[in-house]
Amino acid sequence: MAKNKTAFVCNDCGSDYAKWQGQCSDCGAWNTLSEIRLGPAARSGAGRAANDRRSGFAGALAEARVLADIDLEELPRFSSGAEEFDRVLGGGLVPGSAILVGGNPGAGKSTLLLQTMCHLAGGMEALYITGEESLQQVAMRARRLGLPTDKLRLMSETSVEAILAAAEKYRPRVLVVDSIQVVHSEDITSAPGSVSQVRECAAYLTRFAKQSGTVLFLVGHVTKDGSLAGPKVLEHMIDCSILLEGSHDSRFRTLRGQKNRFGAVNELGVFAMTEQGMREVKNPSAIFLDRSAEPASGSAVMVVWEGTRPLLVEIQALVDDSQLGNPRRVAVGLEQNRLAMLLAVLHRHGGLQVGDQDVFANVVGGVKVLETSADLALLLAIVSSYRDRQLPRDMVIFGEVGLSGEIRPVPSGQERLSEAAKHGFRRAIVPRANAPRSAVKGMEVIAVTRLEEALAAID
Incomplete structure (x- = not known):
C-alpha cells in the first residue's frame, strides 16, 4: 500500500512545508503549522489522456482564442433588490461570480443575505445553506423581519459534498453558504476552519459556480483586527470581496467593496439596522451631517470620494493642554500616522505649535476615511479648536496637504462641489487646481495653493 503523503501548512498565511517547524518562515508566526494529508497525485501518460475532457476551474476546457475575437458584450447582471447592495457589487449580480461577505459578529451579514435571498427567490431558484444556525433559527428571523418565506429553499449542512449534491439537484441561480469556516470536506483530515479545509472547500464551491453560472455568496469570519480570516488565497479565488462594518452602538452599517472584478473597488453602501432588517440609506450625506444645533469650534465638513460618488462627512478635532510628558495623538476613522505628519506640517508651514497639546480627531458617524482629501479639513478643524474659533457652518473643505505646505488637487473636484451645493453649502476652500472652470x-x-493661504481664509 502506498504511503500517504503529508504536508505542514501555516494556519495564518497558508505556506506549506515538508516537515514541521516552530516558526513559519514566510509570516513569522509561531506554532501555526498543522499537518494535512495530501491526496494521490494525478496520473500521467495514458491515464491522463483518458481525462482530457475534464472541466477546468472556470468551466469546460476550450481552445485558445485571439484576444480581438472575444465578444465584448457587457456581462448580464440582475439586481439584488437593494440599490446600495447593487452599487457595491458594481451594478448587480453577475452569473458565475463568487462573492465573499465578511464582517464582525452581529454586523448583519446573515440578515442582509437572508433579505436578499427571500427577494430573489420570488423570481428564480435560490438556495440558502446555513451551517452555523438551525433551520428554526433562520425561519424565526425571517418571520420577525416579515420576509416572504414561501419560495426560498433552506438547508442546514456543513459537508461540501452534500452542499454540491443539493446544488446539482436544485440548480439554484443564487447560492449562499453561511459560513465557509464551518464547511468541511471528507477528503481532508484537518478540522473545519483550518487553512486546508477553507481553501479546498472554497475551491470546490467556486468551481461549481463558474461551471454552472450560479451566483455564489460565501460568508467569512473576520480576525480581531477586522480583516477577513482564513488563507489569503481565499481572497484571490473569489471575484468580489465586501466587508460589512458598523459599531454596536450605532444602527448604521457600511458595506465597503475591497475587491471587485466586475466594478469599481472601494464602493460604499450605507444601511440602517431596523426592526424590519437592513434598510438602505439613499442619501448617506444627510445622516453623516446631522450636526448639533449650537455651532462649536473644532468642527469642519469635508467631501470624500467613495467609489463612484461624493460623500459629505463632518470631522471633529479637539486640542487640549496635555498633562503628560508625551502628548497624545488619537485618530478615529483616520490614519494615526498621517495625523502626526500633518501636525508637523502645521508647525513648520502654518506657524502653529501644538507639540505640548493633546490632539484628538474623529470622523462623525463611524466612517473610515481612506483618502488624502481630508488633510486640509483636518488641519483647519485642529486650528479651529486650538483658537476656539468656529468655522462657518456653510463652509466645506477638501484638499491634500503636502510635506512642503502645498495644497495638492484631488480627483473629481467638480462633482464634490456640486454635491456640497446640493446640501446648502455656500462657501468652499479647495486646491487651486480643483477650482471649477x-x-x-x-x-x-476659495482656491488656495499653500497652507498659509487656507489659514488666512478662515481668519
Missing part, C-alpha cells in the same frame, strides 16, 4: 451656482469657491 464655471462658477458653481450659489457657492463662493
Whole structure:
C-alpha cells in the first residue's frame, strides 16, 4: 500500500512545508503549522489522456482564442433588490461570480443575505445553506423581519459534498453558504476552519459556480483586527470581496467593496439596522451631517470620494493642554500616522505649535476615511479648536496637504462641489487646481495653493 503523503501548512498565511517547524518562515508566526494529508497525485501518460475532457476551474476546457475575437458584450447582471447592495457589487449580480461577505459578529451579514435571498427567490431558484444556525433559527428571523418565506429553499449542512449534491439537484441561480469556516470536506483530515479545509472547500464551491453560472455568496469570519480570516488565497479565488462594518452602538452599517472584478473597488453602501432588517440609506450625506444645533469650534465638513460618488462627512478635532510628558495623538476613522505628519506640517508651514497639546480627531458617524482629501479639513478643524474659533457652518473643505505646505488637487473636484451645493453649502476652500472652470451656482469657491493661504481664509 502506498504511503500517504503529508504536508505542514501555516494556519495564518497558508505556506506549506515538508516537515514541521516552530516558526513559519514566510509570516513569522509561531506554532501555526498543522499537518494535512495530501491526496494521490494525478496520473500521467495514458491515464491522463483518458481525462482530457475534464472541466477546468472556470468551466469546460476550450481552445485558445485571439484576444480581438472575444465578444465584448457587457456581462448580464440582475439586481439584488437593494440599490446600495447593487452599487457595491458594481451594478448587480453577475452569473458565475463568487462573492465573499465578511464582517464582525452581529454586523448583519446573515440578515442582509437572508433579505436578499427571500427577494430573489420570488423570481428564480435560490438556495440558502446555513451551517452555523438551525433551520428554526433562520425561519424565526425571517418571520420577525416579515420576509416572504414561501419560495426560498433552506438547508442546514456543513459537508461540501452534500452542499454540491443539493446544488446539482436544485440548480439554484443564487447560492449562499453561511459560513465557509464551518464547511468541511471528507477528503481532508484537518478540522473545519483550518487553512486546508477553507481553501479546498472554497475551491470546490467556486468551481461549481463558474461551471454552472450560479451566483455564489460565501460568508467569512473576520480576525480581531477586522480583516477577513482564513488563507489569503481565499481572497484571490473569489471575484468580489465586501466587508460589512458598523459599531454596536450605532444602527448604521457600511458595506465597503475591497475587491471587485466586475466594478469599481472601494464602493460604499450605507444601511440602517431596523426592526424590519437592513434598510438602505439613499442619501448617506444627510445622516453623516446631522450636526448639533449650537455651532462649536473644532468642527469642519469635508467631501470624500467613495467609489463612484461624493460623500459629505463632518470631522471633529479637539486640542487640549496635555498633562503628560508625551502628548497624545488619537485618530478615529483616520490614519494615526498621517495625523502626526500633518501636525508637523502645521508647525513648520502654518506657524502653529501644538507639540505640548493633546490632539484628538474623529470622523462623525463611524466612517473610515481612506483618502488624502481630508488633510486640509483636518488641519483647519485642529486650528479651529486650538483658537476656539468656529468655522462657518456653510463652509466645506477638501484638499491634500503636502510635506512642503502645498495644497495638492484631488480627483473629481467638480462633482464634490456640486454635491456640497446640493446640501446648502455656500462657501468652499479647495486646491487651486480643483477650482471649477464655471462658477458653481450659489457657492463662493476659495482656491488656495499653500497652507498659509487656507489659514488666512478662515481668519
